[in-house]
Amino acid sequence: MTTPLSLFVTGTDTEIGKTLVSAALLRGFTRAGLRAAGMKPIAAGAFEVSGVWHNEDADLLDAASSVVLPPMLRTPYLLKAPAAPHIVAALENVTLEIAHIVDCHVQALELADIVVVEGVGGFRVPLTDVHDTADLALALNLPVVLVVGMRLGCISHALLTAEAIAARGLQLAGWVANRVDPDMSFADENIAAIRDRLKRQYDAPLLGIVPHLTPASADAAADCLDTTQLLQTLRAAQR
Template sequence: MSLNEPATQAAPQTAVRDPLPRFACFVTGTDTEIGKTLVSTAILHQLAQLGVRACGMKPVAAGAELIDGVWHNEDVDAIIAASSLHLPRHLITPYLLQRPMAPHIAAELEGVVIDPVTILAAAAEVQAAADALVVEGVGGFRVPLTGAFDTADLAKELNLPVVLVVGLRLGCLSHALLTYEAITARGLTVAGWVANQVDPAMPCTDENIEALLERLPAPLLGHIPRLSEPSAAAAARHLQLGALPGWPAR
């Protein structure tokens, strides 16, 4: 081309796709064995179905079995299986304790010091690599992790919207309301709650859910019935998660 020829028109720019919204939540429950892992994996399953690079964490887990030279925890394995982004296990669970008991007791017996800084650093690394992060607590909301630090403190440090899993059984009303108060007292937001049918023979289930709807100022994200074969996919069919802040649109 000579200097006197008109410049060639620039090729039209390709539209840049908006990045996926970043989603994160902290899943807690009204007690232990209440369905936190089931709900966490169901959330991860829905995120994966939407094409989101989602990763779950269970920063502290107690109770492990040695399989082929690797320590495994059932909840941690479920979270890893439901995640669409797979990262090293030491980031998913910085503290995997062997004994199935209160974490601070298991840690003391095993000579382990649970350091919140290690957990927060791992969470930051996971969140930087993923488009979505689901962090599952351990036990109820105020399980001790050290002499001066518990899961409520961890949730506060992470500062994520909280999903509260309410195990439907006798006593769930008081447990749910007390847990809600404990969460909000730390300045955290309960982004939604899930009713999980722990006791299939519980009488007046609908009336109990209605009582919580009247008293918990957060959206009900779903009611998971007692599943004959619990799985992330089966539980996910009973959840409507669009009310959660940052939830990706279809």
């Protein structure tokens, strides 16, 4: 029996395309014949439909998945207000417990061939007074895919995030350049600078460049990503 695969998707900031890239990876894995499921363990910002609370990012992951997880596994912590998780959790009297998320992830792996876990915000977003998203990634012990929002300042953001990932002993399995700013000057040069440094320092390949998509499309973004190379890396990490 093949051991299920999983990865953790983080980003250089919030609103830089983590959900789009996560959904695109799910579409790519599904095309490869895998039962692919998405997790958004902590989501801040919810709306109610017919008495059921939803989160836009979580719904997009469901739409891109070939295996839709039960909502309590897919998003163990669904917070109402769209703000920093530790702030909203305190307001809503919710304790964000990393151990519970890890348990939900174990259950998710029983239902799919591969689970894409999307983080919340950037890599160091606080979850409690003492823990942050980096601690969650470490507890899950998953290879990390970094989404870099291509805009002014992205080189430093990318390198600092990669450094933080490596400092926790986690593998940077690759990164994706997402063209969030279609008018960015010297975008190709910025991509090249990040590509060369992340490959040299962390052996992390550029998995693809996602153009500015209007409207955003998981399938169109999937066409831009090398999921075959990523799968090879994930399988090698299991050995």
